[in-house]
Amino acid sequence: MYDRRLVIITGHYGSGKTEFAVNYAIKLKEQFDNVIIVDMDIVNPYFRSREKRDLFNKEGIKVVDSNIKNVNVDLPALPAEISGAILNKNAKTILDVGGDPVGARVLSRYAEDIKSIEYDMFFVINGNRPQTNTCDKAIKYLRAIETASGLKVTGLINNTHVLKDTSVEDVERGHELTKKVSWETDIPIRYESALEKVVLNINNKEILEKIFPINLYMREDWMS
Amino acid sequence: MAKVLMKGNEAVGAAAIKAGCRYFFGYPITPSSEIPEYMAKAMPEVGGVFLQAESEIAAINMVYGAGGAGARVMTASSSPGISLKQEGITYCAGAEVPCVIVNMMRGGPGLGSIQPGQADYYQSTRGGGNGDYRTLCYAPASIQEIVDYVMLAFDKADYYRNPVLVIADGMIGQMMEAVEFKDREKIELPPKDWATTGTGGKRKPNKVNSLYLQAEQLEIHNKRLQQKYKEMEENEVLYEAYGLEDAEVVCVAYGTTSRIVKSAMKLAEEKGIKTGIIRPITVWPFPYDVFKEIGPKAKGILAVEMSGGQIVDDVKIGIEGRLPVYFNGTTGGMVPTPGSILASIEKIAGGTK
Incomplete structure (x- = not known):
């Protein structure tokens, strides 16, 4: 994983940002001692990475989130330690940002700090979401997120899925879409993420080069 | 589409x-x-x-x-x-x-x-x-x-x-x-x-x-x-129901909890307990009549809801006193787990409250 020390994960809401961020943190922990995940989602009170605090504790990953210690509140409170996590040269830090431009706006509070260091900002695309299922629509969201955050997207992530029913075709269609977005914006594709069981059936070499297999940590067993 | x-x-x-x-x-x-x-x-x-x-x-x-x-x-x-x-x-x-x-x-x-x-x-x-x-x-x-x-x-x-x-x-x-x-x-x-x-x-x-x-x-x-x-x-009554004829325990739940109940029913099946479910799709009008299809092996009805037990009244109206009605619920925003529902099913199937 050759990404920069600070990795910011953005996208349309429902694109799978948090699921990717959780998987990314766990993967990163296999290679680095000091991994911090910052839950910056102050928009949506459901399905946030802080719900997985126990999992992160077990894995030895530090979690930073709202300083109001309750997974369920929707008060937009950000603790001072976020700045520390961003600037800490000894840590690999992941910022799991809220969805849409409105979720990304919180980044502008830290934009000057972030611009002073090396960072990657990923834009997660799910081609099965009606709001980002064409190149134009996806780019509109990408640019709006850049404007709201004051930061530049440095990599695209194809995360096209229909949850547990995802097929190889979904990943391939998402790949074509993400390729178009990459072509239009000159932003490289960084990862192609897919469920582990789907990865086994992918033959497309372009996809396999950048494959990032994921587990569904955020979905309960009874969810589809 | x-x-x-x-x-x-x-x-x-x-x-x-x-x-x-x-x-x-x-x-x-x-x-x-x-x-x-x-x-x-x-x-x-x-x-x-x-x-x-x-x-x-x-x-x-x-x-x-x-x-x-x-x-x-x-x-x-x-x-x-x-x-x-x-x-x-x-x-x-x-x-x-x-x-x-x-x-x-x-x-x-x-x-x-x-x-x-x-x-x-x-x-x-x-x-x-x-x-x-x-x-x-x-x-x-x-x-x-x-x-x-x-x-x-x-x-x-x-x-x-x-x-x-x-x-x-x-x-x-x-x-x-x-x-x-x-x-x-x-x-x-x-x-x-x-x-x-x-x-x-x-x-x-x-x-x-x-x-x-x-x-x-x-x-x-x-x-x-x-x-x-x-x-x-x-x-206008709509519901989903299955397993009623030979169920030992019949669960009643709607919405999210009905999905968790179905997970719990699979766990119960692995333990050899037969279960059925009545899932109202319209809560008014309530599917009272389907309770008549519950077979003779049933020992009790388990209502599950994210509440203090509001659906229990309608379940009692539906079962007309023929079987005891139990309740497993969570409140305040907590979501029930399949494990907790399984525990209730086991208790009812075992004949104890």
């Missing part, structure tokens, strides 16, 4: 527009805020009206106005917001204004929490407003069912000239699933010749009103309403 991935709240908006709804009045509240958010964006694209009202009360009264003028109209909120709308809902019922009201329920009472709940069952099935009225009430358990029943709700509202509720818990509002917008069977609907659309100088003005100062006239009106509710009870 291919399947797309949608959040429950977005699906509410998309389904309403697909069903011809062109007016949405609402006030944002977690966990249903994405409904007005979606409508704010989508309504102008189809030439419809989205209006963020100054309050929940204003929103439901705007619904009364638009519905009275014959438009397909919707409002949506979460528990405390729906409480505020109760006066407007009984006015709509009294004046026979068709409209659709969506409640993404959260933990209560009072302001409660923003996490999922099902404790608005009494309010939804018994009516939170004054007077003798009833509202057809759908309780979808998946995002696909949100789409299907929100669309159906508009037809039924027009057919009966009555408010129709769609209740789901916050989890379904926030959860994402694949959905398909299927072509629907066309229902023959009566013309809206009662609507206040202007006389054109050709007829007497229509009136949409729930005020009847003459007691005799109000009783005539009410008897007609009661007749309409009876028709709904006879024709």
Whole structure:
């Protein structure tokens, strides 16, 4: 994983940002001692990475989130330690940002700090979401997120899925879409993420080069 | 049309527009805020009206106005917001204004929490407003069912000239699933010749009103309403049920909890316990008759709800005292686990309480 020390994960809401961020943190922990995940989602009170605090504790990953210690509140409170996590040269830090431009706006509070260091900002695309299922629509969201955050997207992530029913075709269609977005914006594709069981059936070499297999940590067993 | 991935709240908006709804009045509240958010964006694209009202009360009264003028109209909120709308809902019922009201329920009472709940069952099935009225009430358990029943709700509202509720818990509002917008069977609907659309100088003005100062006239009106509710009870009951004939334990649950119950039933099966489920899709009218299909091996009924046990009353009415009724519930925004439901099933199957 050759990404920069600070990795910011953005996208349309429902694109799978948090699921990717959780998987990314766990993967990163296999290679680095000091991994911090910052839950910056102050928009949506459901399905946030802080719900997985126990999992992160077990894995030895530090979690930073709202300083109001309750997974369920929707008060937009950000603790001072976020700045520390961003600037800490000894840590690999992941910022799991809220969805849409409105979720990304919180980044502008830290934009000057972030611009002073090396960072990657990923834009997660799910081609099965009606709001980002064409190149134009996806780019509109990408640019709006850049404007709201004051930061530049440095990599695209194809995360096209229909949850547990995802097929190889979904990943391939998402790949074509993400390729178009990459072509239009000159932003490289960084990862192609897919469920582990789907990865086994992918033959497309372009996809396999950048494959990032994921587990569904955020979905309960009874969810589809 | 291919399947797309949608959040429950977005699906509410998309389904309403697909069903011809062109007016949405609402006030944002977690966990249903994405409904007005979606409508704010989508309504102008189809030439419809989205209006963020100054309050929940204003929103439901705007619904009364638009519905009275014959438009397909919707409002949506979460528990405390729906409480505020109760006066407007009984006015709509009294004046026979068709409209659709969506409640993404959260933990209560009072302001409660923003996490999922099902404790608005009494309010939804018994009516939170004054007077003798009833509202057809759908309780979808998946995002696909949100789409299907929100669309159906508009037809039924027009057919009966009555408010129709769609209740789901916050989890379904926030959860994402694949959905398909299927072509629907066309229902023959009566013309809206009662609507206040202007006389054109050709007829007497229509009136949409729930005020009847003459007691005799109000009783005539009410008897007609009661007749309409009876028709709904006879024709609109929807449910899913299986495993009733040889079940040792029959579970009753709707919405999110019915899905967790189904997980628990699989765990029970692995332990050799036979279970069945009754999942009301309409919570009013409630599927009382299906309880007659429960076989002789049943030892008890287990009701599961994210509440203090509100559905238990209807389960008792349905089982008519033939079997003991037990309850497993969570409140405040907590979601039950398959493990806890399995434990209840095991206790009942073992014959102890």
